[in-house]
Amino acid sequence: MNRAFAIEPDPNLDLVLERVVDVPRELVWAAWTTPEHVCQWFCPRPWSVTDCEIDLRPGGIFRTTMRSPEGEEFPNVGCYLEVIPGERLVWTDMLLPGFRPAEQGFMTGIIALESVGEGTKYTATALHRDVETRKQHEDMGFHAGWNTALDQLIELVKSF
Amino acid sequence: MNRAFAIEPDPNLDLVLERVVDVPRELVWAAWTTPEHVCQWFCPRPWSVTDCEIDLRPGGIFRTTMRSPEGEEFPNVGCYLEVIPGERLVWTDMLLPGFRPAEQGFMTGIIALESVGEGTKYTATALHRDVETRKQHEDMGFHAGWNTALDQLIELVKSF
Known part of the structure; x- marks a missing residue:
């Protein structure tokens, strides 16, 4: 029952960041998956994450509050869809905690991790409903933003 | 990681059918969870289900085609969110197979089953985004429809 589905991004609809990084x-x-860590790396500086709530199970909350350099706050709330420890994390803002339909949603995110030597093949995928939403996300700076956030994540975990 | 979340319907937003039925x-x-069975009971007659596709895992497809007495067909597609065999089935039309955001969605459905003697406490819950959607679903005949479908289900499984 827990066979995970194959991730098959559609180049017209989805955005993918794949990198091999030198952290396990x-x-x-x-x-x-740890709120205090997420607050430190999740948003490219000078943006920040001021609050994060995680209930790490399908239907559990994934909530962040992002703050702009000017101090404006942007709350995001969604829920986890699939949690395969160390391997795959899937969440969406189309559904609120407990799988309740959201007023409006934007994407499903998938983080897939594979060991490569002592490092990790890191694949982040954003699934969208249509070409316009993919383009909007790309124009918001998906590639630069997710790459910078990953750099911040690596810097953080190397400090552990 | 697989602790299931608590189902907490909101009377303003959700619809619930709870019955104890005399089948295991x-x-x-x-x-x-079996397409050929779903085709036989899922729609109150004289409506019918002419086609059903099931991939019983989180992210897997749940698709039905309903046919009106006049022969008009209404396809529905969504995906499973949680599959706890014999206990809980959760699906939504807010997400397509593989958890891709849908163009438009309506509800998340939850079927929860508990043994009561040789019978079953059957709880069907429909979660909605707002009061209007709940009312729309109620006006479409949620209570009569889901009760009749359950009667058809019982009739079917007693014939096994």
């Missing part, structure tokens, strides 16, 4: 996947997993 | 929950589960 257990630490990448910890950085993604 | 293994058979209720089979009726819900």
